[in-house]
Amino acid sequence: MSIHVVVYCDEAIMGAGLSALLRQHDLDVRVETSLDRARRAAVESRPDALIVVAPVLTVDDRCELAELSRLSRVILLSTAEYAHRAFEALRHGVHAVLSLESSAVALIHVITTVVQDNSLVAPLAARTSLGKQFEKKPAPPMGHVAERLTPREREILLLLTRGISNAEIAQKLSVSKATVRSHVHNVLRKMGTSTRAQAVAVAYQSGLVDAIASPVRQANTTGAD
Structure with missing residues (x-):
């Protein structure tokens, strides 16, 4: 290439x-x-x-x-x-x-x-x-977004915050890269962002990461998809 x-x-x-x-x-x-x-x-x-x-x-x-x-x-x-x-x-x-x-x-x-x-x-x-960067800033309401994200999309968003590539996400979740791209597209659309970087920044600033992290961990523990 x-x-x-x-x-x-x-x-x-x-x-x-x-x-x-x-x-x-x-x-x-x-x-x-x-x-x-x-x-x-x-x-x-x-x-x-x-x-x-x-x-x-x-x-x-x-x-x-x-x-x-x-x-x-x-x-x-x-x-x-x-x-x-x-x-x-x-x-x-x-x-x-x-x-x-x-x-x-x-x-x-x-x-x-x-x-x-x-x-x-x-x-x-x-x-x-x-945490220090955003702790003094009022966080925009994102609770409705957390509710709209599917369990898999929440998991995808958490992986995006770790800077993991689509290929690495696909391997980790045992799905195709096309499936990952589809999930990422849906996450960006529901969050109203245009890039992965913007989605990650908004997720941290709004507290969305904290809102979805615990439920995702619980779902993974019980084997839910």
Whole structure:
């Protein structure tokens, strides 16, 4: 599978380095140094992924990230100080947040995971700080959504919050990937979200994860589907 990637980076040396690295792994790469050119490249070439390298954009650049995310799967290479806020970026459509200190192997893995499985990826620091991040914010009512989700859809949603790919979910539940895709589609529709990342962020922020976790565990214990 040939993967086409656009890199948005305003530092020429870093952009050239990323381009050389990705080409070594047989990726087709195009580097742009401005937001307008990155936007135009995404429209013209429809890349499989768009890598945004901080500090050209950060988690705080919500509008710009959301705009680029509507054009392609955005992978944000972020500085460590923003790692714990990764879910803010995911909520605005970004598919993955990865530290600039990550290895080349990790970057290639994230790119292929995002492109092939349409999965989301967030740093561990973001997952462990979710409670603190949202505890002071009023949670939107999602009780009606929990009631509308089937037992299997609730289980799927919990697996999505762990960043598991469709293939891994299918293997874990002993179902086909097509079945998983259907369940994921239904979960997103019922939650009123357009991406897996948004669904996970909303599920955490609203308390939906806590609302469905215990019933799902009980169902699994008794062998219910």
